[in-house]
Amino acid sequence: MTDLAVAAPRPDLHDRQTRAAAWFVALRDRITAAFEQLERDAPADLYPAEPGRFVLTPWSRDASHGPDAGGGVMGLMHGRLFEKVGVHVSQVRGRFEPDFARTIPGAAEDPSFFATGISLIAHLRSPRVPAVHMNTRFLSTTQSWFGGGADLTPLLDYQRRDDFPDAIRFHAALEQACNRFDPAWYPKYKAWCEEYFFLPHRNEPRGVGGIFYDRHDTGDFERDFAFTRAVGEAFLQVYPEIVRTRMAEPWTEAEREEQLIRRGRYVEYNLLYDRGTLFGLKTGGNVESILSSLPPVVKWP
Numbered sequence: 001m002t003d004l005a006v007a008a009p010r011p012d013l014h015d016r017q018t019r020a021a022a023w024f025v026a027l028r029d030r031i032t033a034a035f036e037q038l039e040r041d042a043p044a045d046l047y048p049a050e051p052g053r054f055v056l057t058p059w060s061r062d063a064s065h066g067p068d069a070g071g072g073v074m075g076l077m078h079g080r081l082f083e084k085v086g087v088h089v090s091q092v093r094g095r096f097e098p099d100f101a102r103t104i105p106g107a108a109e110d111p112s113f114f115a116t117g118i119s120l121i122a123h124l125r126s127p128r129v130p131a132v133h134m135n136t137r138f139l140s141t142t143q144s145w146f147g148g149g150a151d152l153t154p155l156l157d158y159q160r161r162d163d164f165p166d167a168i169r170f171h172a173a174l175e176q177a178c179n180r181f182d183p184a185w186y187p188k189y190k191a192w193c194e195e196y197f198f199l200p201h202r203n204e205p206r207g208v209g210g211i212f213y214d215r216h217d218t219g220d221f222e223r224d225f226a227f228t229r230a231v232g233e234a235f236l237q238v239y240p241e242i243v244r245t246r247m248a249e250p251w252t253e254a255e256r257e258e259q260l261i262r263r264g265r266y267v268e269y270n271l272l273y274d275r276g277t278l279f280g281l282k283t284g285g286n287v288e289s290i291l292s293s294l295p296p297v298v299k300w301p
Contacts, residue, residue, distance in 0.1 A: 057074045266294075
């Protein structure tokens with residue numbers, strides 16, 4: 001499995017950057033293995049095609065960003081259970097454009113940056129299985145911090161409730177991850193997620209939430225890194241459990257239609273409001289990887 005090496009411009013950050021990048025790659029490998037196992041285990045009567053496999057495609061940033069601009073590996077699977085799922089890792093460096101640098105902590109003084117992370121979006125064929133998004137990342141300018149989170153998007157109205165079992169299970173896993181470090185973090189980051197993943201033009205949340213955090217820097221790198229790893233571990237534990245619980249449930253054509261229409265909200269959010277999409281495009285990221293978050297089939301009424 002090929003992943004791109006990165007050079008470090010500042011020795012004091014080299015170890016942190018290298019360790020964070022290695023963790024995101026290791027988490028990618030474990031998630032893709034878990035998803036491929038679910039592909040194999042899905043019942044053949046509901047999912048009659050051959051199980052899918054991830055295709056890993058390395059990419060490099062344009063040479064205009066410099067000789068050590070980095071890149072990443074795009075991981076995509078079009079399967080029978082996972083209609084479309086992307087699990088991507090990246091390790092990039094460069095300089096922010098002046099207007100964008102003013103919005104990033106520490107970049108106004110020096111627009112140089114390093115960013116590494118994992119980004120995941122899964123769209124399932126069954127409307128009974130919620131879509132999910134997860135990403136965690138480490139970014140450094142003259143400052144450094146972690147960000148990320150995970151959120152769950154059921155696509156049938158009766159599942160889009162805080163008291164639905166999938167939502168309860170998902171939130172419990174993330175709350176447990178937060179509480180290992182600070183019990184104040186879960187309510188704070190849960191509220192941030194609800195505010196962030198909201199469609200103002202429709203006056204509705206994208207899903208049932210989760211947690212979202214950014215510019216997370218307590219001054220203790222080891223604690224913050226351990227927290228970000230705990231978020232990844234919580235996701236790896238809880239989401240495959242949810243998929244396995246729901247994947248054998250039959251669905252109706254009406255539910256599939258509802259799923260495809262609700263996916264339209266996902267498209268609207270990611271193209272209009274998502275900061276990760278904007279960051280990737282502004283920093284010369286891989287367009288195919290960035291836009292792989294969009295579902296493969298969608299409808300608007």
